[in-house]
Amino acid sequence: MYVLLIIIAAIAVILGVPDIRRSLISRPAFGFFKRVLPPLSATERDAMEAGDVWWDAELFSGKPDWYRLLRTPKPQFSEREQAFIDNQLETLLAMIDDFDITMHQRDLPESVWQYLRQEGFFSMIIGQQYGGLEFSPAANSHIVARIATRSLSVAVSVMVPNSLGPGELLSHYGTEQQKQYWLPKLANGEALPCFALTGPEAGSDAGSIPDHGVVCHGEFKGEQVLGIRLNWNKRYITLAPVADVLGLAFKLNDPEQLLGKGEDIGITCALIPTSHPGVETGDRHFPLGQAFMNGTTYGKDVFIPIDWIIGGQEYAGKGWRMLVECLSAGRGISLPALATASGHVAERMTGAYAYVRQQFGLPIGKFEGVQEAMGRIGGLNYSVESMRRLTVAALNQGQSPSVITAMTKYHMTEMGRTIGNDALDVHAGKGIQMGPRNYLASNYMGVPISITVEGANILTRNLMIFGQGATRCHPYVMKEMIAASNPDEEAGLREFDSLLIKHIGFAAGNTLASLWHGLTGARFANTPVSGVTAGYYQQLSRMSRGLALCADVSMLTLGGDLKRKEMISARLGDALSHLYMASAVLKRYEDDGRHESDLPFVHYAMQHHLHQLGVAFDGFYQNFPQRIIAGLLRFVSFPFGIRYKAPLDMHKQAIAESMMQPGATRERHTFLCYWQADADDMIGHMELAFTQMHALQDVYKVLRKAQKQGVIGADLNGEGLAQAALQAELIDAEQAQALSACETLRMRAIGVDSFAFDEVKQGQFKPLD
Structure with missing residues (x-):
């Protein structure tokens, strides 16, 4: 007993008396820290210090303030922005023929160029005093994304002047003379x-x-x-x-x-x-x-x-x-908008096609193999849109969270790639035949463009997200680095000493909390809500503690080598990213009003992100070079093993059924899609068939039953099906007329474009009807 009291007293003296603490702990730690401090080039330091920290710092802290997240205002448009969206944007969308642009002209038509210039589409980030629109990041994102559902080529042409470029650089850094000369020219389209x-x-x-x-x-x-x-x-x-x-x-x-x-x-x-x-x-x-x-x-x-x-x-x-x-800032708007557009089109059109396209007398969306792909499309699109909204919400508040925008760019474009692959798989031949009715191919081919530009995704994941996040988001490391680089060593030591005590307390708190959450399954962690999503907040709090602990240990034991251990740092970056994406999902669910019909999408998204968190941590533990430390870290955070599972089949099936149902949920999840109620429209031909088939679903049930019984032929379609059903007195004349019109739409919707042989050979693409 006395020995224990003596030990406690000794520790108290060492930690509590500044001179003793500095001599025995801080000074040796200071020297060690300077030795292991990752060497930073001037460009690395500039990148490290650029931008702000926001919710990413909360996640890195080990104890995120969920109430702060839920209080963040959701993105909204001003009256001026909404008027532009309702008028100029809609006019532009009606002017766009993407097949003509990509296959015939290889350029935007002059009428489109002129409209973009005269209506200020190139000046969304330029101040009104210089003649620009001065729109919010939310409006910028919405406009670019909605255009991208119509044409990637037009969207990129609008996106670039409103992202990293002369307009933004001049607005932030230009001299007044430069601004007065150039910004009005850029705003009115005189200068591109x-x-x-x-x-x-x-x-x-x-x-x-x-x-x-x-x-x-x-x-x-x-x-x-x-x-x-x-x-x-x-x-x-x-x-x-x-x-x-x-x-x-x-x-x-x-x-x-x-x-x-x-x-x-x-x-x-x-x-x-x-x-x-x-x-x-x-x-x-x-x-x-x-x-x-x-x-x-x-x-x-x-x-x-x-x-x-x-x-x-x-x-x-x-x-x-x-x-x-x-x-x-720009990295969180432009390319994520393109990824979101692809997700909205893929969810809306894959749901429609899976209902319209029939096999063995059933919509193909009723088959479980197809439902698995549809579940991924709907679930990941929910995450993509959630991430877009949360990121522009931060940008709308004047934040410039560099780590978050790097995560947003990387993960949204990668999820967009997965969504595009699944959509093509479901559409099969419909998706691979180029033509005016192919609404997937152009964006699908454009996915690698988004993945490559504004920082290739491999670099972003392996070097930027955690490499920058570990120092910027950590509550003490950046300050300790500054103290260690102080040319006045004694002043640096005093500052370092103050930070070190706080850092030790931070690490000890995360270690104990991680073990407690691991032993209890985080059942006692705080949550800002009740109901079905409460447990998700608790698990994210638990993973936040685990990330903070692993990051601290990695920086302490690997030091400058961590920068070269790209696979290790990438996994920690994945953990931070999936924490952010899961946060965005929960925030969107609350912002949208906790719709019960959204729960399958929320469950899929949250289970996906938690499972990927488990994958990231497991990969970290398996490959961390200090094996004993890796085992201790695994035990502290996951004493009973990593038990996060991939999304359940029941949620995939519920998402697939939801995607094949018209109504508020479908509109809410795919609101960025532009289409015209025209059978010749790129998206409209499928949308019309889908809605008409739903209007006649009772008729189709009668017909399927009659076909199974042999009353009418099983291979009939179009006008032949309508006439056979009428003759068999299964439907009346009015229903036969409606069925004939619907079948015409259905056959057009599942059809693909074809072209005259000689015209294709000559580079001409005029579809045959």
């Missing part, structure tokens, strides 16, 4: 912008761009001025072939130190009219059959005045920081 970052040897690692400029004096408009002599070679630049102004990222050197910033100034961004002498617009690319403008630009010994640097001389060398800060 592009931004050139990627080159032959610099893709996702933009910090390695070889394009360079040298500060020097040169002639401009007949006068000798201070400027930059530039050389660049860029590719994959969207809108480059038609751009009037080029945003350019390059490395700037000042060998004569004319700017007084040293010789190696760093990445810089400038704005250059494409008509400027020496600027060359090269060949056009053809990205996976899409018709949006994408191509090359290059220049050799091009001289520009120094005040063409975005932000002026002051921002020379700050280009990388500018880019990552802008990207941290």
Whole structure:
């Protein structure tokens, strides 16, 4: 007993007396921390410090405040935004013929280009004082997504000027003179912008761009001025072939130190009219059959005045920081909007097709193999839309959560890929034959584009999400890194000492809480709601503790090696991401009013994300190099094993049935889809058949029974089916007329486009009816 009291007293003295604590604990820990501190390049530090932290930091804390999440206002549109959506957007959608754009013109029609310019579609992020629309991230996301349900080529053409590019860079960093000159031109469509970052040897690692400029004096408009002599070679630049102004990222050197910033100034961004002498617009690319403008630009010994640097001389060398800060917001809007559009189209149309297309006398959506794919489509689409809403909700509040937008871009485009694959599997031949009635193929082929641009997904998952999240979201690590890099070592030690005590308490609390939740199944964890979803909040709180514990131990034991252990860090990033996605699902369910009809989708999504959390943690434990530590971590968080299971079949089947039913749930889950009530419309031909078949479902039940009994032929369809049923007195004349019209729609809906042999050979695609 006395020995125990002595030990407790000794620990209290060591921890409680600052000088003793610093001497025995903090100073050795400080030295160790400096040794294992991951070395950061200047570009890595800029990326690390860019943007904000938001709900991701709550999840990393081990004890997320669910009430704070549920209080977050859901995205809503202003009256001005809603009017634009109801009028200009609808007008644009009616003008779009995607098959003509992609297969015939390989470009947007001039009428569409002109409408986009005159109505301000390229100026959604530009302030009203400069003539722009100045729409919220929520409106921007909605508009791009809805256009993408009609045409990916048009959506990308609208998306790019409203994402990372001259408009955004000027709005945030431009001089007032630059803003006054360029932003009105960009807003009214007089100048179409592009931004050139990627080159032959610099893709996702933009910090390695070889394009360079040298500060020097040169002639401009007949006068000798201070400027930059530039050389660049860029590719994959969207809108480059038609751009009037080029945003350019390059490395700037000042060998004569004319700017007084040293010789190696760093990445810089400038704005250059494409008509400027020496600027060359090269060949056009053809990205996976899409018709949006994408191509090359290059220049050799091009001289520009120094005040063409975005932000002026002051921002020379700050280009990388500018880019990552802008990207941290834009990455959460544009590409996620495209993924969401694909999900909405896939859910709505796969449900319709699975009902309209019949096999063995039943809709194919009644077969369990098809229902499994439909369950994934509906369940993942619920997650995708939930994630889009929560992310734009953060952006609407002025947040710029760089880790969250990286997660959003990666996981939404990957889930979009899975949804697209399943939709094609269900549609089979209907999905692979190109033509005006194929509503899946264009977006399906565009999936790799979204996955590749704005940071390739492999890089985003393996390096960015956890690599940035571990330091930005952790309550102490970033501050400890700053303390450790303090040139005044004693001042750094004092700051580190204060943080270390808090960090020790944080780690101890997460360890004990993780073990408690593991032993009790998190049954005593706090939850902000009651009912069927309460247990999900408790499990997410438990996993939040587990993530915080594993992250702390990984950084402590692996140090700088963690950056190179990409598979380990990627799994921790997956855990953080699935915590965020599951949070978004629960938030959406509450925001939408807790509809009972949504529960199959919620259950599927939550079970999927919890199961993937288990997969991520299991992979982490199996591959963590310190095997004893890995075993201890597994025991603390999962003393009875990892028991999260994949979504149940019953939920997949319930989702499949819901997808085949018209009504409020279907409209709520697929509201982004645009279609016209026209049998020749890309989506309308299937939608009309679907609704008409439901209107006549009682008639079809009678006919199926009669066919099984041999009263009428089992191979009849169209007018023949209607006449046979009328003659057999199964239906009356009015029903026969309605059935004949419905059968015409049904056969058109399950049909595919075909073309004259010689016309296809000549590159002409005029569908045969």
